[in-house]
Amino acid sequence: MLSSAAVMPTIGARPLGEDSVSLRGGLLGAWQQRNVEATVPHVMQQLRQAENLENLRRVADQDFDGAAPVRYPFLDTDIHKTLEGLAYVLARGDRDLPADHLAAIRAFYEECVDLLRRAQREDGYLNSYYQSPVVGKDSFSDLVWGHELYTLGHLIQAAVAADRRLGDARLLGIAIKFADLVVSRFGPDGDLDFCGHPEIEMALVELYRHTGRDEYLTTAKLMVDRRGRGTLKHSIFPSDYFQDAVPLRELDSVTGHAVRMVYLAAGATDVAIETGDQELLDHLEYLWDDMVASKLYVTGGLGCRHSDEAIGDRFELPSDRSYSETCAAIGTHQWAWRMYLASGDAKYLDAIETVLFNAFAVGTSADGTCFFYDNPLQRRPDHNQRSGAETDGGLLRLPWFVCPCCPPNVIRWVAELQDHLVVDREGTLEFGLPFDGTVKAGGALLESTTDYPFDGTWTLRVVEGGVPQARLRVPAWAHGARLTRAGQDHVVGHGWTETLTDLRQGEEITVTLPMPVEALSADPRVDAVRGSLAFRRGPLVLCAEQQDQSVPVDNVRIPQEAALHAVTAGGDQLTVTVTGHAYDPQPAPLYAATRPEEAVADTTVTLKPYYTWGNRDAAAMRVWFPEH
Numbered sequence: 001m002l003s004s005a006a007v008m009p010t011i012g013a014r015p016l017g018e019d020s021v022s023l024r025g026g027l028l029g030a031w032q033q034r035n036v037e038a039t040v041p042h043v044m045q046q047l048r049q050a051e052n053l054e055n056l057r058r059v060a061d062q063d064f065d066g067a068a069p070v071r072y073p074f075l076d077t078d079i080h081k082t083l084e085g086l087a088y089v090l091a092r093g094d095r096d097l098p099a100d101h102l103a104a105i106r107a108f109y110e111e112c113v114d115l116l117r118r119a120q121r122e123d124g125y126l127n128s129y130y131q132s133p134v135v136g137k138d139s140f141s142d143l144v145w146g147h148e149l150y151t152l153g154h155l156i157q158a159a160v161a162a163d164r165r166l167g168d169a170r171l172l173g174i175a176i177k178f179a180d181l182v183v184s185r186f187g188p189d190g191d192l193d194f195c196g197h198p199e200i201e202m203a204l205v206e207l208y209r210h211t212g213r214d215e216y217l218t219t220a221k222l223m224v225d226r227r228g229r230g231t232l233k234h235s236i237f238p239s240d241y242f243q244d245a246v247p248l249r250e251l252d253s254v255t256g257h258a259v260r261m262v263y264l265a266a267g268a269t270d271v272a273i274e275t276g277d278q279e280l281l282d283h284l285e286y287l288w289d290d291m292v293a294s295k296l297y298v299t300g301g302l303g304c305r306h307s308d309e310a311i312g313d314r315f316e317l318p319s320d321r322s323y324s325e326t327c328a329a330i331g332t333h334q335w336a337w338r339m340y341l342a343s344g345d346a347k348y349l350d351a352i353e354t355v356l357f358n359a360f361a362v363g364t365s366a367d368g369t370c371f372f373y374d375n376p377l378q379r380r381p382d383h384n385q386r387s388g389a390e391t392d393g394g395l396l397r398l399p400w401f402v403c404p405c406c407p408p409n410v411i412r413w414v415a416e417l418q419d420h421l422v423v424d425r426e427g428t429l430e431f432g433l434p435f436d437g438t439v440k441a442g443g444a445l446l447e448s449t450t451d452y453p454f455d456g457t458w459t460l461r462v463v464e465g466g467v468p469q470a471r472l473r474v475p476a477w478a479h480g481a482r483l484t485r486a487g488q489d490h491v492v493g494h495g496w497t498e499t500l501t502d503l504r505q506g507e508e509i510t511v512t513l514p515m516p517v518e519a520l521s522a523d524p525r526v527d528a529v530r531g532s533l534a535f536r537r538g539p540l541v542l543c544a545e546q547q548d549q550s551v552p553v554d555n556v557r558i559p560q561e562a563a564l565h566a567v568t569a570g571g572d573q574l575t576v577t578v579t580g581h582a583y584d585p586q587p588a589p590l591y592a593a594t595r596p597e598e599a600v601a602d603t604t605v606t607l608k609p610y611y612t613w614g615n616r617d618a619a620a621m622r623v624w625f626p627e628h
């Protein structure tokens, strides 16, 4: 989170959050509605069933009779992430929901706050794993794997959200007590340690923004700078996994565990913003550019190795082994958002929309109650690898995981989508992403109307008051975009439109983004998809699922020119049809000097948004197609 109350004088940018921006409809609005109607009750129920609340209750009541050891030391974070999202959901209130629905959410929130209050140790420490005598480990005895500062980080973010959104300072009191313990133990005068999983850095900076207390920022900076010297004494994972092999400021390329990497980079960006550390920001930009140029999937997914959930080498981007954890998509979004705030550069928003509408969106089922942990770009018909690190995984999305980091992360992220759309940068309103909703700013009320990402027409109308200066982002994929104001219309390049001044009440601005289907090829060094094409319309990457095809998807080739003749239909049920070639594989050795001639016939290939795959039976799917 990094929302409306976060003023960042060092960069002159202020995100307009929940107080100012509301989603009304469109895809983002539908996600928010689904979040509160389906995902939130589902996750609340799963957190009870999986005993996340029970872990805290045992500590609160000092009742460990018959309690089994808790499996992971970070399970409290799934409560914290949920509470962060619930603070937004409860503050927003009624969305045509039955009264008992919101009452149940409020009751869950109150129950969790009460459990956390009662479970907190006198000295401020709070982690149900280490507080359990059944586990039998001392607090802060294992910073490599203990996740205690990571857990505090999520508690702080929930607490700040609750105080900002609900005016409820109870969680903040709990979080500050724990944060002060951590500052005294690991701050400027403390041990030279840090957490194996970054997250505390972002949270401490946000706590500094919220309270104005310098020690939180100082400690966050220390946590960034101590890392990278092989301090964490690992067992099965190498230093690289924890981003502890090389200091961040000297890192050549994003590396190691994907979620840890982007959480660290996001926290470091916060530190750089608040301390005015341009050198660090410059290096973060270098790392960002290198990642975008060599390590991100076309969907915005990050991480190709199931082993260690790691990022991998440059150009190591196999479709069928794409890990692209849903949490890594959220982390990449968080990092990009901070880099955009710091720089105003629209390239970060280009990445955000790629991540949001593809790598992030695919993580949740159409009904909002099942989740992918890892997100492949190809599934073969005989696929039998279970999901991610799970021993009890499935072929498609699951209702829950033994390590359930992703679903609660989805709740808070969807609840906070409106915080990532509009920024006031020194008096100029920057509209970063088309959305359907309203914006209040400086006494003005604006209406933003669009069917994006299914349609490229985006209209801003000033309903009340006036706007001195505004600019709108034109995505990098949009060629021939046009801006219309007062009947005058002209072509605009990608990046930001010119600054529009003196927008008066009743005035309308329309940006039109042409959305032809495009055939994308990858850098030839991405061996896994060399000679192949992926199809994209607007920001939506497309895929073919077997259920929609008349021939096996793995026997299809699609030439470049197919994109020119693509037929688009279906509105928000987007379907794109292209003509490809189906070939009939002939019997031959796996490796052969010559291959028998294949029979080839034209075939129609039906493509749909990648994020919608996997909502029917488990079947083959692919994003990339051989061209010849």
Ligand SMILES: [Zn+2]
Binding pocket: 325, 326, 327, 328, 373, 404, 405, 406, 407, 409
């Ligand atoms: Zn996750």
